[in-house]
Amino acid sequence: MSNKNLLVELFVEELPPKALKKLGDAFASVLADRLKAQGLADAAAVPVAYASPRRLAAWVPGVAARAADKPVQQKLMPVSVGLDAQGQPTPALLKKLAALGVDASVVPQLRRAVDGKAEALFHDSVAPGVTLAEGLQKALEDAIAGLPIPKVMTYQLADGWTSVNFVRPAHGLVALHGDEVVPVSVLGLQAGRNTQGHRFEALHNPIVLRDADSYAEQMRSEGAVIASFDERRAEIARQLQAAAERVGGGVRPIEDEALLDEVTALVERPNVLVGQFEPEFLEVPQECLILTMKANQKYFPLLDADGRLTHRFLVVSNISPDDPSAVIGGNERVVRPRLADAKFFFDQDRKKTLASRVPGLAKVVYHNKLGSQGERIERVRTIARAIAETLGGPVLAQRADQVAMLAKADLLTDMVGEFPELQGIMGRYYALNDGLDTTVADAIEDHYKPRFAGDELPRHELGVVVALADKLETLVGLFGIGQVPTGDKDPFALRRHALGVIRMLIERDLPLEPQALIDVAFAAFPAGHGQAQAEVAQFMRERLVNYLRDAGYGAREVEAVVEVGPARWGDIPKRLQAVRAFASLPEAESLAAANKRVGNILKKAEGAVEPRIDAALLREPAEQALAQALQEVKPQADAAFERGDYAVSLQALAALKAPVDAFFDTVMVNAEDPALRANRLGLLATLHAAMNRVADLSRLAG
Structure with a gap:
């Protein structure tokens, strides 16, 4: 049997760009896995995925035309049931053989073998290996059924009667084993060797594929298509950098992996061009311009060496005309109204102060069980004032109250209405426009931080206070009405909010106790709000453990420290x-x-055992030595603990090893005399308390 490389391609209408990479990878991996499971491909075979806007394809190396035959051992029944006293087959055996499609002539060839405690009859046969046509048909159907399709379309086939379901209408199927077509069909399509190239720039259509190995080269040279998603992405990245270098002045394209992936899924043969817009648009906050270019036009804005937006941008075109001026001009004309809209929104929004918008939040629903944004703001203000009083007294509390009051006002602006991603960012610009100082403006933007894992924390203490208040209000509010994350479902991003609180407490080393913060947050809600303090505390603790493990600490180390419940997480x-x-x-x-x-x-x-020692009741030398060692070591360890030198505190305990070992070797704790027993337990309680101030050291035991 000859092994050859296999190529399968589905030619379809434009696939959803944000899902293309996943679709391509899933198609190739499932197809290859199903072929391996049927013995048609080697278990170590590594498939190559191809995905472009109009095709999903997979190349699988070393695929057999037919799988190897497999020996099959079929247990029938115990010998005592299958054969009578004369060794003749019983009706039960004959019925079993008939069910297997085997006649009675095989009875003499049945194998006898001990199975457990009894001897059983076995029928040995050989199952012929599946042919590639049969195996690929099944693998192809499974691959299509297993695609992570965001939304399925239903469409009619050419016969006008049959309907099929797929992510987009499919118009072509290629299946080549070496240079031979494999006769399979799917989605109403029969496999062949013809496919389509670029809509406008292919040398000719259809492209007649010579064999499985020529696919990528023919698609590039004849079809003007870079079929590989990864190769196309790398080519776009290369062209973006080259175009920026041609512009000069140290400019660079904005880094956005998601945008790069999306653009890769929109073009078949990329051609990066440079466009520009009027410099006066740069008066608008650059975040607005960048977002509108990225979100609406899929452009790559160019930034200068200081990270400021320039009036130039990069377009990833899907065509390569000799004279690109028409393409560039068209894109410049398209982006101009978008930028004009952003400028209009910005100009209009600045006509009203943030403070004047605050009353309008009372009309914005936050949650049907938690009231309006206006009610939520009042709770955040209450929590923020309490936190600020602890950290900085009345002055910080007054400033935190001001920030908390204004923090959500930009939700009512036209710019944030158009681009919700800019909430907080626009609040900062409008605060500066209103004449508020920079720290207040920064805190308005920063109260959303950290927005995601790895995001930066608020710049100033003021922003930290309001960010803590905002996240605690969200956690406590939603836990109080039973909206708790389950499994992988977390629609309100409560895990992210909890992680944000944890990061601020630890990375800013704040002198705040988590349980006190939870209590303050619950106190800000009306009396009828659900009391879920313990649930929130446990949720925070679980997130804390995950955060510390992700930071590189071992499971035992984390358990040892978290178990003692440090009041301040900043020193963890x-x-x-x-x-x-x-x-x-x-x-x-x-x-x-x-x-x-x-x-x-x-x-x-x-x-309960009190950590008390009566020296008069210390009878054994070993317990006397342990008490003496504790009297010497405990003050040293406690003093180091109080000044925050936890390493020295724990190292001081090393001197206890010998007396502790001797105690357990020679002293019976549970003495018959109740007074002696109580005193020895008190000695151990004193030892236990001394050893577990920094961490529960028992968690380090093997």
């Missing part, structure tokens, strides 16, 4: 570093195991 990184340093000490493993043992003993004790 210092605790983790201290735990890591402690774990490297030779005494660490023994002390961690002893700490775990102590914890278990105290849990089993009747009633």
